[in-house]
Amino acid sequence: xxxxxxxxxxxxxxxxxxxxxxxxxxxxxxxxxxxxxxxxxxxxxxxxxxxxxxxxxxxxxxxxxxxxxxxxxxxxxxxxxxxxxxxxxxxxxxxxxxxxxxxxxxxxxxxxxxxxxxxxxxxxxxxxxxxxxxxxxxxxxxxxxxxxxxxxxxxxxxxxxxxxxxxxxxxxxxxxxxxxxxxxxxxxxxxxxxxxxxxxxxxxxxxxxxxxxxxxxxxxxxxxxxxxxxxxxxxxxxxxxxxxxxxxxxxxxxxxxxxxxxxxxxxxxxxxxxxxxxxxxxxxxxxxxxxxxxxxxxxxxxxxxxxxxxxxxxxxxxxxxxxxxxxxxxxxxxxxxxxxxxxxxxxxxxxxxxxxxxxxxxxxxxxxxxxxxxxxxxxxxxxxxx
Numbered sequence: 001x002x003x004x005x006x007x008x009x010x011x012x013x014x015x016x017x018x019x020x021x022x023x024x025x026x027x028x029x030x031x032x033x034x035x036x037x038x039x040x041x042x043x044x045x046x047x048x049x050x051x052x053x054x055x056x057x058x059x060x061x062x063x064x065x066x067x068x069x070x071x072x073x074x075x076x077x078x079x080x081x082x083x084x085x086x087x088x089x090x091x092x093x094x095x096x097x098x099x100x101x102x103x104x105x106x107x108x109x110x111x112x113x114x115x116x117x118x119x120x121x122x123x124x125x126x127x128x129x130x131x132x133x134x135x136x137x138x139x140x141x142x143x144x145x146x147x148x149x150x151x152x153x154x155x156x157x158x159x160x161x162x163x164x165x166x167x168x169x170x171x172x173x174x175x176x177x178x179x180x181x182x183x184x185x186x187x188x189x190x191x192x193x194x195x196x197x198x199x200x201x202x203x204x205x206x207x208x209x210x211x212x213x214x215x216x217x218x219x220x221x222x223x224x225x226x227x228x229x230x231x232x233x234x235x236x237x238x239x240x241x242x243x244x245x246x247x248x249x250x251x252x253x254x255x256x257x258x259x260x261x262x263x264x265x266x267x268x269x270x271x272x273x274x275x276x277x278x279x280x281x282x283x284x285x286x287x288x289x290x291x292x293x294x295x296x297x298x299x300x301x302x303x304x305x306x307x308x309x310x311x312x313x314x315x316x317x318x319x320x321x322x323x324x325x326x327x328x329x330x331x332x333x334x335x336x337x338x339x340x341x342x343x344x345x346x347x348x349x350x351x352x353x354x355x356x357x358x359x360x361x362x363x364x365x366x367x368x369x370x371x372x373x374x375x376x377x378x379x380x381x382x383x384x385x386x
Contacts, residue, residue: 066116080182091106147264214348265319266320285338
């Protein structure tokens with residue numbers, strides 16, 4: 001593919017990346033609504049169900065190093081194509097499962113599929129736009145924020161109309177569109193040059209050298225520690241927020257899904273603004289990242305009373321969550337490129353998300369109080385019918 005053709009194809013890459021993230025990866029933003037539906041359908045224990053959702057959600061990040069290996073050995077296109085197939089398989093199996101504990105097996109495919117789809121879509125943006133990574137990534141993730149708004153509402157609606165098995169089947173069909181988008185992701189010149197090297201053995205050796213170099217980079221390890229603490233708090237919110245809005249704000253399951261979707265509205269604004277500001281050399285990625293984290297920490301201290309202020313308060317709280325967490329997430333990829341360079345960025349981004357996965361795995365079960373301690377609270381999860 002010639003240089004001019006590659007320049008023209010950039011816009012197809014952007015559209016494919018945004019669509020993949022919307023239909024595949026951002027399905028994990030419905031994980032809190034999914035927890036409510038699973039509790040209602042199976043009558044399972046709340047703590048075990050929280051572990052199931054935490055496991056599925058954290059796999060999205062824990063499997064990121066696997067995505068890095070696929071990208072380094074093959075390319076981003078193969079990574080994204082595989083993601084849609086895994087999500088379809090996982091949701092389809094889940095739809096026919098009658099034993100709650102088997103969901104730990106079936107949703108493993110979904111979590112890994114989410115990881116492959118997101119890492120592949122973000123990395124190909126860095127390869128096609130090496131000089132404008134912050135701006136392009138922020139803009140694409142802002143556009144993909146539509147998925148954050150739609151998925152909780154969509155899953156709640158499908159569960160209400162078709163039941164949990166039908167919701168799983170249709171979510172698998174939606175996620176499978178990521179495979180189509182992946183087929184449009186032509187390998188950029190960077191990946192084609194790497195593919196011309198001496199075979200799989202050479203790639204594997206180079207890959208291990210990259211991992212060693214990244215794991216011994218002190219600046220990058222400090223960044224990973226920051227990501228870990230961020231994820232421990234943020235991912236706990238994503239998993240438990242719908243349940244808490246039902247308990248503390250007295251919302252129905254559908255209303256709680258709308259509240260969770262409000263974080264998507266805030267995220268769109270935050271990621272777009274973050275991408276624009278990070279592209280300004282007078283601001284920079286690092287200053288913006290630290291600034292948003294500081295404001296977010298302050299907001300986390302003063303905003304929780306909104307959850308006890310009824311529907312309007314719950315919606316406002318979720319909107320604030322999106323506003324102050326969207327930009328830092330959109331800066332993960334550009335900061336990774338800045339710290340360790342473009343050649344090792346796939347490996348670095350995989351480790352970045354692995355750190356997030358560890359935080360997610362710890363956060364919800366350890367920090368999260370059991371929000372459904374009584375039968376009365378559990379009954380509040382039942383859908384309100386006319």
